[in-house]
Amino acid sequence: MTSAVDQQRVAGLRSQRIILGSSSFARKQIMTELGKEHGFSYEVRTADIDEKAIRDPNPEMLVRLLARAKREAIIAKMKAAGEPLQGLLITCDQVVVHEERILEKPGSVDEAHEYIDGYGRSPASTVGAVLATDLGSGRAAEDVETSYIHFRPIPEDVRARLIEEGEVFYCAGGLMIEHPLVEPHIERMDGTQCSVMGLPKHLVLRLMLEAAGL
Structure with a gap:
């Protein structure tokens, strides 16, 4: 249960300009709920950065670097447009780690099949960074969270339908746990x-x- 003090702190966000630095439908849906x-x-x-230009073998560091790069790109765009640097900017990134490989968005049909098929062999983990920055003060707070998903084997016809729909190409590792075709094959999270x-x-x-100093 949220305490009265916490509720007062959260209430302080209502007067803030809040910017989500993401075009992801899923992230916008979650932010709307929040x-x-x-x-x-x-x-x-x-x-709109070239994410593949930023590399690091450590998945936690990689997503942190990408979230920071997205912040800098958005700030640069705002400055170029003469937009005042005010408000809280939220940037984030996520990769899927499977069998010690970092998986980003599938680059081809074959790669999407390979990724999704592999989840039936062994669990996948999502490694996601969130970075909140107060644009006025420059104060920032960031953290990384890892979750694990255990799948039953995903049949080839299900993989084919997911790939035909095309949304898997916009998701790290082609992972779409919320999709009705995928949900029946999730053992646990x-x-x-x-x-x-x-x-x-x-x-x-x-x-x-934290970033807002509340």
Whole structure:
């Protein structure tokens, strides 16, 4: 249960300009839910960076670096547009780790098949970074969260339908746990659904409060 003090802190977000630096449908959906739960609204900006230009063998460091790069790209766009640097900017990134490999968005049909087929052999983990930055003060807070998903084998016809729909190409590892074709093949999850989908609500809220100094 949220304490009265915590509720007062969260209430402080309602007067803040909040910017989600992501074009992900799933992240926007989660952020909308979070806003409804706590009474704040948000707007969207996109970074449009070349994510593959940023590399690190450590998945936690990789997602941190990508979240920071997205922040810098959005700030640069705002400056170029003469937009005042005000508000809380939320940037994030996520990769899937499977059998010690970092999986990002599938680059081909074959790669998507390979990724999704592999989840039936062994669990996958999602490693996601969230970075909250107060654009006025420069104060920032970031953290990484890892969740684990255990799958039953995903049949070839299901993989083919997912790939034909095309959304898997916009998801790290082609992983779409919320999809009705995928849900029946999930054995269990160690972590929250919003974390696996790329934007853990509890983490976003905590980091926004820290960055805002609330």
